[in-house]
Amino acid sequence: MYDNQTITSTRGRDSVLATNKVLRNTYMLLSLTLLFSGLTAYLGMSSGIVLGFLPTILIYFGLLFATEKTADSGWGLVFVFALTGFLGFTLGPILSFYLHTPQGAHLVMTALGGTGIIFLGLSGYALTTRKDFSFLGGMLVTGILIAFLAGLGAFVFNMPGLSLAVSAMFILLMSGLILFQTSQIIHGGETNYIRATVTLYVALYNLFLSLLRILSAFSGRN
């Protein structure tokens, strides 16, 4: 009986240690990728290179696929930096555009601060309550697909109203994704810190851009 309890307790402790390790590695890698993408965003701003919408999406999916396929090996780290560096680079021209508009810097800083507060708040909520948000998985997959297709439709048919609605949808979906992914790490549903980092990074990236778009539209400077 005592031995059984000891084994159970040791397994439980091992599981908690493993979870903490994934969490620590995820936040460490997320910090590094955010710093790296800040650098590539600066390069994107100063280079003046603007990629088209379709090449951006295709390169993004290619790098996402490569990261997913190599996430269990050392190459995963290379591709995660390639992916986040590329996404940072694509932010460069967008930031440059906003920063050259009146009070654009204020909008960018508000969106950046807002993204940080939302991320910290949701991560803190998931970590302290330790609630299991795995039930959000199905809704998030279908919701993100619908929002993404609606975003493509807004681009093809030139519909700024739909584009704004998609941004609002993305804010809610990415918030759900942060809760879901953090809860998956805590409950052992995600044991690969590279995959966890990519999910959280993409959520932050979309959250920031959607917030910036909405703030810009409602500030009357769109």
Next chain:
Amino acid sequence: MGWEKIGVLILAGLLIVFWGPRALRAAKQAPKGTAEDWKSFLIPILLIVVFVILLIMSVR
């Protein structure tokens, strides 16, 4: 319609064909949340909506 928009339409079609069935399967297989679970999700989401409204008011 330019080549880029045609390309985006093709991409959208591919997404529906390849991601659509997976999304439906994931939605069907995902664990169902209780009313309490959904409440614990909707409360922070509601707070985010209020927060975004406050941010909008701050830049107007």
